[in-house]
Amino acid sequence: MRDLVDRFWLKHAQLQQAIESSNDALVDSLDRELDDLLHAIHEIEADGFDDARIQFEFFTALTKVEAQDFACVTRNSELLSQLADRYFDEDAISRGRYGMRLPEIFQPNPLSQETYLNEAILDAMPDRIAVVTTDYRYLYSNPANAAYLDQRPMDLIGRHIVEFVGIQRFELRVKEKLDACFAGETVDYTFTKTSGNRTVVVRCRMTPCYAGPGKLIGAILILQETADRRRSIAA
Structure with a gap:
């Protein structure tokens, strides 16, 4: 390489x-x-x-x-x-095709027995990526996600996501999907949003995140945006 x-x-x-x-x-x-x-x-x-x-x-x-x-x-x-x-991608992981695993982003520190987030890969990603704890607070955000929320990555840590998604959206959609992820499921769904005159489709993938064998600490969220092709075709 x-x-x-x-x-x-x-x-x-x-x-x-x-x-x-x-x-x-x-x-x-x-x-x-x-x-x-x-x-x-x-x-x-x-x-x-x-x-x-x-x-x-x-x-x-x-x-x-x-x-x-x-x-x-x-x-x-x-x-x-x-x-x-x-x-x-969870499908690739379940097929055992690659050596990488999402939980390996969190790796044990053999000197302290604590866990740390290896941010080298996630910080470089163009997609929005965050780690949300089981009490719905940010544990990590890459720069792309922080910029979208008009925040610095470090300023998001510890803040409840309801501050950014709103109480209605949190209660009607986000909380249910995060709870399913905390229960061990991989959640993958899409939704649309409008920004100005532009409609975009957002794909959100939630994957359980572990700090060690059997120790769930939250969910990894990956959000990708694409233009709404239906709107483009209709235009």
Whole structure:
């Protein structure tokens, strides 16, 4: 994995030089090589946390480097979302296809016997991700989720989610689904919302989160937004 990433960045630097020197033939050649390397890095199925971390960090860094190119940002965000589906999707986990497990995000500290949240992967995700405890309070929020709520990640810790979803929505929908997740179920549902003149579909996935064998501490929430295609077609 690391060798492919290093090779990509080397070719990427060569591409910038070729562009500056207006060497069109070399630019075309390097473009093709970079596409192949990008595909290869994305398609590797990580056996554990280290390789998965390299993948997420690579695509996050690439998105920053190509921030001025909207098409590239869109592509890289989609690839990051696909990695999340690959490693964090409950169906893939139940099939035993990958070595990653959502509960492994929480890992025991052998020196203190306490638990800590490994945020390296989750902080890099473009989707909104949060961990909610069994008393419905935020234990963790990645920057994307905090920004959506107009908060800093650290300011969300310990606050009840009813502050952000409202009492009616909490009682009618959110609480029931969280309780099912706390009971051991994986909950996956969608809902629509309107922001200005734009309607979006939100997919919410809730997965039980454990700090150790049999020790449930809450639920991991992953929220992904897409445009409402029905509205687009009707327009």
